[in-house]
Amino acid sequence: MIRLQAVTVTGRLQDISLNLTSGQCVHLIGANGAGKSSLLTVLAGLLDIDSGQYLLLNNAINTYQPAELAYYRTFLEQDYHCAFPLTVAELLDYYSGGSHIDDSLAAALEISAFYHRPLTALSGGELQRVHLARVLLQLWPQIEHGQALLLLDEPLQGLDYRHQHQLLTLLNALAIKGNLVVMSSHDLTMSFDYADRLVLLKNQRLLACDTVGELVESTRLAETLDCRVHWLYDSNGRCAVRTEPD
Ligand SMILES: Nc1ncnc2c1ncn2[C@@H]1O[C@H](COP(=O)(O)OP(=O)(O)OP(=O)(O)O)[C@@H](O)[C@H]1O
Numbered sequence: 606m607i608r609l610q611a612v613t614v615t616g617r618l619q620d621i622s623l624n625l626t627s628g629q630c631v632h633l634i635g636a637n638g639a640g641k642s643s644l645l646t647v648l649a650g651l652l653d654i655d656s657g658q659y660l661l662l663n664n665a666i667n668t669y670q671p672a673e674l675a676y677y678r679t680f681l682e683q684d685y686h687c688a689f690p691l692t693v694a695e696l697l698d699y700y701s702g703g704s705h706i707d708d709s710l711a712a713a714l715e716i717s718a719f720y721h722r723p724l725t726a727l728s729g730g731e732l733q734r735v736h737l738a739r740v741l742l743q744l745w746p747q748i749e750h751g752q753a754l755l756l757l758d759e760p761l762q763g764l765d766y767r768h769q770h771q772l773l774t775l776l777n778a779l780a781i782k783g784n785l786v787v788m789s790s791h792d793l794t795m796s797f798d799y800a801d802r803l804v805l806l807k808n809q810r811l812l813a814c815d816t817v818g819e820l821v822e823s824t825r826l827a828e829t830l831d832c833r834v835h836w837l838y839d840s841n842g843r844c845a846v847r848t849e850p851d
Contacts, residue, residue: 606754606785607648612657617643619810620657625787625802627751630773630780632796633789635806636830641789642683644806645756648787649680661754676747678754679740683762693720693727693735701742710745713775714738715768729763737772751783759789773799793834793846797821805829827851
């Protein structure tokens with residue numbers, strides 16, 4: 606679905622080559638400033654590249670009109686702010702075209718309890734769940750057909766553990782339908798459990814792109830994050846990660 610060839614954005618991304626196919630959850634891992642948000646913004650077609658090539662569905666990204674792009678991909682930005690004094694229902698109605706919110710989405714994000722409240726009267730995590738619903742509703746018909754590109758910048762930000770698991774389970778189910786999910790994460794334990802593939806970024810360059818299984822036992826994660834990474838397994842093979850400064 607996505608093919609990047611030597612993509613550079615001056616000061617933000619250096620020489621990134623990457624192929625990502627549909628039907629998987631890809632987690633972008635890297636320290637602050639590594640280039641995760643920049644890469645997601647390029648993938649969304651919202652940041653011009655200075656050199657290289659980006660093909661989305663075999664077409665150069667700059668051949669798409671904004672309305673066409675909005676049909677294929679949705680993008681959760683880290684710092685989105687709604688400038689209008691809307692309620693949750695009004696915002697989501699606008700993005701869904703007034704259609705019914707799918708049961709799987711409603712169950713994962715649990716927004717019904719504050720559906721009629723103003724956006725300004727929500728907690729940080731509640732607001733994050735509303736924005737997740739917003740970006741998924743923008744493309745829900747394409748998502749249901751497994752044809753969408755979901756770009757999510759730190760979607761776990763502000764969510765409690767239960768909602769983190771519910772969201773990641775939903776995203777895995779959407780990937781199984783055929784969608785491509787690309788999200789940034791600072792939580793290696795969650796990525797171990799839910800990512801199909803990790804993209805490791807360091808100093809705006811690509812260090813590795815491989816399956817979680819391949820990368821867990823390598824030194825690449827420690828190199829990416831500039832700290833020691835220890836994987837702690839329980840008897841069921843479930844794992845948690847512990848990090849230490851180098
Ligand atoms: N709007 C911008 N204009 C110019 N440079 C930027 C801009 N936004 C980010 N940068 C720079 O681009 C580089 C990559 O930043 P980016 O936001 O992509 O990192 P990140 O991996 O998402 O970091 P974080 O984990 O802190 O969110 C950094 O050096 C940053 O200072």
